[in-house]
């Protein structure tokens with residue numbers, strides 16, 4: 001078992017591993033985790049290493065629902081060992097029937113949660129997240145149906161994703177006003193190269209005591225250290241699906257970062273995970289993995305280096321204006 005640390009998700013009693021597992025690779029075409037066997041290998045390696053936090057969504061997988069279906073098959077006997085998070089509210093292309101864009105509505109959320117529970121083969125979801133703001137449905141209505149799901153025991157805690165700072169504050173206020181359970185977590189894009197959350201989202205997250213879950217924390221794998229100006233492994237997501245990320249990456253800055261890591265004898269992966277985990281409010285880094293060795297490496301790398309506050313600041317400064 002790796003030497004993983006655990007934190008509460010914000011001001012809640014839900015404890016998660018600081019290295020979580022992003023599950024959007026399960027059922028993703030042309031990856032090692034496209035199949036049931038590939039998914040099983042990653043999931044069981046993660047649990048055996050002490051990773052407890054698994055983050056999926058109803059929409060993930062080559063076809064909608066496939067990540068949840070593969071996870072449900074994998075987890076059966078080990079469901080109690082993990083904290084299972086999923087999401088609703090992205091366009092399921094009719095899989096839950098017509099929704100008229102109101103995917104935070106009482107009508108739709110009921111359909112979505114039953115479908116996720118069925119695919120995941122479980123009676124409860126530990127963290128149920130609104131995947132994206134619903135501009136049609138008042139947030140009071142979404143909070144109200146989520147409140148009912150908690151009372152019924154189908155959902156334990158609720159979170160949100162892709163909300164702006166003012167939407168986070170509004171949801172907090174409406175929960176208090178309506179006497180509903182509050183969202184305990186926020187999931188937004190955040191990495192060394194995407195720092196927009198620092199402007200409005202992270203201040204709101206910290207003001208209200210939410211736990212923060214950064215998505216694309218390794219910038220699609222760029223900060224694992226396996227890429228250079230000239231390319232990387234052919235079977236990686238970046239090389240096969242997003243080669244433009246390599247073309248547009250600020251290589252001068254990344255190479256300075258490589259030198260910073262080399263001076264201290266740490267890998268870029270360890271330094272990046274340590275920098276993320278040093279950010280106030282951050283609860284779990286939900287990097288994805290397509291192979292068991294990746295999640296094992298991430299679980300180990302996270303505690304290999306403890307940067308000083310000055311070193312955290314130096315990394316932040318290095319990427320303030322990347323070139």
Ligand SMILES: NC(=O)c1ccc[n+]([C@@H]2O[C@H](COP(=O)([O-])OP(=O)(O)OC[C@H]3O[C@@H](n4cnc5c(N)ncnc54)[C@H](OP(=O)(O)O)[C@@H]3O)[C@@H](O)[C@H]2O)c1
Nearest residue numbers: 022023024215216217218219220221224236237287288294
């Ligand atoms: N809320 C939202 O709107 C939203 C949006 C996107 C994602 N997410 C969540 O965020 C999670 C993480 O995102 P992500 O997985 O796309 O991005 P990421 O963490 O930035 O990149 C992870 C990718 O890097 C590679 N990798 C990971 N560990 C590695 C290691 N030790 N060595 C070498 N390569 C390694 C793997 O891809 P390859 O093997 O292909 O290189 C892996 O899929 C998702 O699973 C999902 O749960 C949420």
